Amino acid sequence: MLSLFYHPIYTDGIDPQARFPRDRYRLLAERLTEFSKIELCEPRKSTRTELLVAHDVDYVDRFLRGALTEQETRHIGLRPWTTDIAARTLHIMGGSLQALELVLEHGGLAGNMAGGTHHAFADHGSGYCIFNDLAICALQALQSPNIKHVLILDLDVHQGDGTASILSGHPDVVTCSIHGDKNFPFVKQRSDLDIALPNDTGDIAYLDALESALEYLPISDFDLLLYQAGVDPLQEDRLGRLAVTRDGLDRRNRRVFESAHAAGVPTVIFMGGGYAEPITPTIDAFVDLFTTASEYS
Template sequence: MKVGINTKLPIWYHPIYTDGIHPEARFPRERYVSLINRLINSSVSGKFVFNEPAKATRDQLIIGHDQRYVDDFLAGKLTEKETKRIGLTPWTEDIIPRTLHLMGGAIAALDHVIEYSGIAGNMAGGTHHAHYDFGSGYCIFNDLAVCALMALEQYNLQRVVILDFDVHQGDGTATILQNVERALTISLHCQTNFPFRKAVSDHDIVLPAGADDRDYLEKVAHCINIAKQFNPDLILYQAGVDGLSTDSLGKLDVSRGGMDKRNKMVFDMIVDHTIPTVVFMGGGYSKPISHTIDAFCDLFTAAADANIRFTSVLDE
């Protein structure tokens, strides 16, 4: 492992993250391009290095997914029922390369923190509703599960934590990794939200609808303590911001400040224990979408600041 190479936060992004979703899809595709434009034109732009991801390969996808499902998707042969369950419809011809680049961004960020330590991010993803042999809830393949299995099986890490703070349970991640003892799944989510048939994570920490900053941050602290006790070699942080009070799908009452505090609590733990970490965007569906963009800007800014501190610790 090389350390101290660069204090700037590496982020993977591709224009197809936006362009690969049909303009008429019931999904706020503009959040990706809006976010990168905001970061590039902000006063903190110098804290980031933006990279364009390659496509994930079939061999990488089948680490966490059924070969039949992968092959049918790549060949454009999923049934209408299967595509409807995923959403993002109507699909464009770019849905396949979009998905491969999105997965490639997660894998590239993983490769980076394995080689250099520190923190890295993908400006998309956190596709935790994708299961072993089907997609669901805007998720086609599960980047969290694939990265966890790659870390354990190919990089020979001993323990990985998936810290999922999206407002929706990480059901796909839980089912794919349910028999993987060296991967710990922690999901903090709203009990009365999608998916309505919950899976079983290693730790499911639930919030009632309407939970505010105080309730939320208390549970966040509990999740962080669980993660620390597992003594992980890697954290995969699903940092969805759909718990915001402005979110159309969230059902919680968390402020922007509360969400920012959450991220800083996570990154403080990561820096204090020098745990390599990949950041995944997760959900965010505020109306107007600018509230989501604000929160994601806060996320990546906090990650960049933490990466500077992380690197300085390694260089001591």
Template sequence: MKAFYADQFVLPLPEGHRFPMAKYRLLRDLIASHWPEVALQQALPASDTELLRVHTPTYVQAVAQGLLSPAAQREIGFPWSPAMAERARRSAGATVLAARAALAGEGVAANLAGGTHHAYADKGSGFCVFNDVAVAARAMQAERRGLRVAVIDLDVHQGNGTASIFRNDPTVFTLSLHGEKNFPFRKEDSDLDVPLPDGCDDNTYLYALDHALDELDRRFDADLVFYLAGADPHEGDRLGRMKLSFDGLEARDRRVFDWAWQRRIPLAMSMAGGYGRDIATTVQVQHNTWAVAVAYAHRWHNRRP
């Protein structure tokens, strides 16, 4: 199974910043120690051509040259730095590479970061600079004419940027399960939105997910799935406001991977959000997701773990 990372680019964040930058390297170390069959590869940066299929030239230039206004940096949540610009480009590039690998016969591949679904065409927001899934979807459609893409976004926050970018696009289906009252407070219209209450538990979540996947199946025939496997619905998350257990999140992951496997749809995964009160909890949630991903990668290769 191929996995792509860009955690060598560490942002110089102020002390006490709530973004858990260290989780990416911790997750990579854990995967390397537990799953030798995962081929960890440093991500290449997304090219200007790839970024400009989604983002406006003015915005791409502002990120590249450090021309973001103070207000734009506040909306993103990161101060601009060369590392911030390069990390954003590499994170998008990692999802491009994962999607390409999944379609080329791997079946399952992943970005150890990504899931930057709050980024719009012309701006960033909510710790998201470039929209990696949108960039990768457009890259794959440029390489494979007629490709139809489903985005299954299970971060606790709605994928507003992704919904905006693909609005009224019949070749991309956006599905988002998210906290109804959580960020972003101005939601966009996905093709299928499933708002969930604060305190949502395993049973409520999984029931909603089952129905959402059934509806996705009825309404859309996908050739590629992007899965945003957020850790932030976990009960230990500071920002999630849901109550999913480790077991509930593993069941969530199995449903998504099984849905794609049964239909033999290649799947590219991004890790999306996770802000546990204890960073080790977030890393464990995401490592559990990787255990499921590896098992399904074995199926694609006609093996059993």
């Protein structure tokens, strides 16, 4: 059984006027209820203390008070912000932390049907990301006595710049990002391993890049895998440009799950990006992600 954290506020906490495809969460939840091996679980809200594991106190408190500047909220997007933006954000961070708690206790796989907010830096948000759940979970996990080395594998089409920045001084957390070179963020940060791919890469070269990353950073060397599984490399994606097919993405996910499963490495799945218009190909790819994960859980 794959436990997947989801709350209706993931969709409802975003204004219908926002450019962001808010319906993807609701549509995906509807599709996934058909699968008997997937259990949707309601997340708790994360606490302020949990956010401070990876974020500056001034930024956290100004966000929670609703006191970010116009420039700061513009940099994040998701606008116009609803009155539920803080509750939504805290539930998403809570969902990631609860998925982490599950795998730390029981091993195997668990996921959040949102999150993977890799563009959030310690003191500011960016690109639809307010707080960085990957960094929060990595640093939180290191407080557990059995977790000494964490791998963050970020296969979203956009570079995990915020994650790389927050974790640059933390040798126990290794960051790997495979992303589009000519894509947002246009100023990249330095992960421990970055593989920048050209536009129209396609399945074969994309999967080759993953192989070389896993050769350099075998999942079996780590105690925990945090997998940012964005499906925006998809050829139909409005922001993607890498021309990877639905089948190519499924093979990517299987490769990661197989490797983690064979090594017995607990794994948290973060949903990440996906922006096809209409949204159906993105939803299909996310259905594949989580149903394939359920085969390994």
